[in-house]
Amino acid sequence: MAVAVHRTIAGRSLGGCRMWHYATADDAVADVERLASSMSSKAAAAGLGIGGGKGVVALPDTAPDPEQRRDALHDFADLVESFGGRYFTAQDVGVTLEDVVFMAGFTDYVTGHPVEDGGSGDPSPYTAHGVEIAIRASLGGRPLEGRRIVVVGLGHVGGELARRLARAGARLAVSDVDPRRRELADELGAEWVADPAEALFLDADLIAPCALGGVLDEESVPRLNAPVVAGAANNQLAHDGIGELLHDRGVLWAPDFVANAGGLIAVSDELHGFDRARVERRIAAIGDTLGEVYARTTTSTLAAAKELAAERLGTA
Ligand SMILES: NC(=O)c1ccc[n+]([C@@H]2O[C@H](COP(=O)([O-])OP(=O)(O)OC[C@H]3O[C@@H](n4cnc5c(N)ncnc54)[C@H](O)[C@@H]3O)[C@@H](O)[C@H]2O)c1
Structure with a gap:
């Protein structure tokens, strides 16, 4: 350990x-x-002072x-x-x-004590909420209804995210290495993609990687067929250079450490005495932070997000 x-x-x-x-x-x-x-970048971008x-x-x-x-x-x-x-x-x-x-x-x-003990409880629903906000910001704030969104990984975060997107009327395709997750796909009326390795390359409005990291690399980026990637997985890029590769291919990538900060926002709030309203405000701000990142992007959204995180750290 x-x-x-x-x-x-x-x-x-x-x-x-x-x-x-x-x-x-x-x-x-x-x-x-x-x-x-990446936790340092995440906390800095969210302005958490930790x-x-x-x-x-x-x-x-x-x-x-x-x-x-x-x-x-x-x-x-x-x-x-x-x-x-x-x-x-x-x-x-x-x-x-x-x-x-x-x-x-x-x-x-x-941190992350149970709700009945005055804590935030499981951080995953907060993360999923933040990722939904990141997805909306990355799609230009337009309604999700009718948008084709692919969620790869239907665990604690991906499952809750899929529920949220289904409620918002998105046309969902979902995938997981665990075939038992198909039940959720059926429940939500989502298309089940049996091969998760192929799910990343589907024709869609947005891909949401919600399994493990490293899925975006020299081989996968040229094969993407969606203009936007925004999901919960940590460290989605195999290395930082992939940020430029995505930018050059015209794929808008929501930096993971900005998009998936909801859970950290919730558990870190316990250090000040958990306040749900403050947490919700901070999660809502993920959309504004991403807007700022996209507005200042020149070489890659990763570089812009790191720059913004460094600036916010200066004032933390
Ligand atoms: N839980 C949180 O609050 C939180 C916060 C920030 C970031 N994240 C990140 O989000 C990701 C998901 O977290 P989680 O808590 O939902 O984990 P989880 O273990 O509950 O879910 C992961 C899911 O991905 C599936 N999976 C594994 N490999 C796969 C593959 N190659 N293709 C498709 N599916 C695959 C698993 O079967 C599982 O259903 C992780 O990268 C995690 O670090 C989670």
């Missing part, structure tokens, strides 16, 4: 704990470092039994505690709200 603190502001950094499979320990460390850095950190717990090849899993979470909580408040942890891929409650028994430096 590893914790990376990319930056502290007023002595604090924040970012969820991810439980995931890694081929090597070096891969896990590289991932936690990259994720912590630095970026992240944790990973690398899973063994065979699924751990419940007791081993609890022991690992206990160890991770002790590791968080050892940072003395410089790193706050929360939920991320592979970690549940119950896990957060469990870890809070061993360290105070946990």
Whole structure:
């Protein structure tokens, strides 16, 4: 397991704990470092006044039994505690709200507590809400009705996003490596795309990557058939140069760390005493931030978003 603190502001950094499979320990460390850095950009772009950190717990090849899993979470909580408040942890891929409650028994430096304890609860619905706002801003603020939108990854965020888009009248196509997610597609009357590798390349108004990162690279970008990409997945670009590739191809990409900030906005709010109205205001501002990013883009939306984040950090 590893914790990376990319930056502290007023002595604090924040970012969820991810439980995931890694081929090597070096891969896990590289991932936690990259994720912590993007948490810094995310917090800065959203003007949250906190630095970026992240944790990973690398899973063994065979699924751990419940007791081993609890022991690992206990160890991770002790590791968080050892940072003395410089790193706050929360939920991320592979970690549940119950896990957060469990870890809070061993360290105070946990955010995203259950709603009944005065916390934000599961951050995913907030993230999905923010991504919907990002999608609307990226489509020029026009109604979503009749727009063909492809959601790739129907997990906590992608599933809730698909529900929201269906309610708004979008023509949905959805995909997931887990065939059980087809149930949700049927429930929403969405087209089910059996091969998630192909979903990215469908003819559509917008693609929303909501699974894991790295999906946009030298091979996938030339094959895109949608003018806009805006989704929840962290680190969608294989590397920063892909930002220019997207721009040169005329694809409008909503920088992930701006679009998916809703969850961070919610869990970080606990540090000031959770206030739902303040959280909703900040999530609504994701649309304005993206508008500013698009207006100032010259070489890539990534460069523009990083520039904006750096400016906001200067005033944080
Ligand atoms: N949960 C949050 O609040 C939050 C906040 C910010 C960013 N994110 C990012 O959003 C993404 C999704 O998060 P989540 O919480 O919904 O995770 P999740 O684990 O609940 O869902 C991920 C889904 O993607 C599917 N999937 C995995 N590989 C796939 C592939 N190659 N093609 C298609 N589907 C695939 C999984 O089966 C699963 O249904 C992650 O990149 C996460 O880091 C999440």
